[in-house]
Amino acid sequence: MEAMTLLFSHQLLSYKPYLRYSFLHEYGHIFTLNETQTKINEELFLEEEPSEEQLKQDKESCKTYYHNGRCSYEDSYLFQYFQRFWADIYEQYQKIDWDNQKEYEEFFFTHEERFFNSYQGTSPPEDIADTFAFFVHSHSSIGAQPEMKYQKIKFFYEYEELVELRTTILENLYHLSIEDEEFY
Incomplete structure (x- = not known):
């Protein structure tokens, strides 16, 4: 696995401001689940229907955070995020019967x-991706709020490369609006 691809429908012929959040969320997955951040068991990943035993062994071999065939590296954004914001509730999370909506509620x-919306609580990868979108859209002072959901935004400010990425994204959105002569 050398690349991840983000695909959008061919029906999306122009930039739609209301889709910006979704784009940022999906980009959050790309930079937190790529091969620099996670180890992918390619053999298992390419298997059409891996056995329960194969999946169990793969998961047990991961000493950090495991999600859908990916084992987070110790220094990855996702594992650092998981340790800080999920480790204390993860055992409870793993016991959720997803066929019973009341348990998740x-x-x-x-x-x-801990969350800005209920979707964030569905898994650590969804949480970090959603929080990344909030990070890009929020003012830097928002991390001063005491609730954990705001501390999650502050997490991204600890990484200079992510602050630079945020700046680049915001500058590009500004230039996009000027070029399109539309104010989003």
């Missing part, structure tokens, strides 16, 4: 101060 409302 109970988990979410028990930990509501």
Whole structure:
């Protein structure tokens, strides 16, 4: 696995401001789940239907955070994020019966101060991707708020390369609006 691709429908012929959040969320997945951040068991990944035993062994061999065939590197954004914001509730999260919506609702409302929306609580990768979108859209002073959901935004400011990425994204959005002569 050497590349990740973000595909958009051919029906998306022009930039739509309301899609900006989705683009940023999906980009958050790309930079937190790529090969510099996670080790992918390519053999298992390419298997059409891996056995339960194969999946179990792969997961057990991961000493950090494991998600969908990916084992986070110790210094990865996702594992650092997981340790800080999920490690203390992960055992409870793993017990959720996803066929029973009430169980997830109970988990979410028990930990509501950690999330901006209920989708973030569905997994650490969804949480970090959503928080990245909030990071790009939010003013830097928002991290001063005491609730954990704001501390998650502050997390991104600890990485100079992510602050630079945020700046580049915002500058490009500005230039896009000037070139299109539309104010988003």
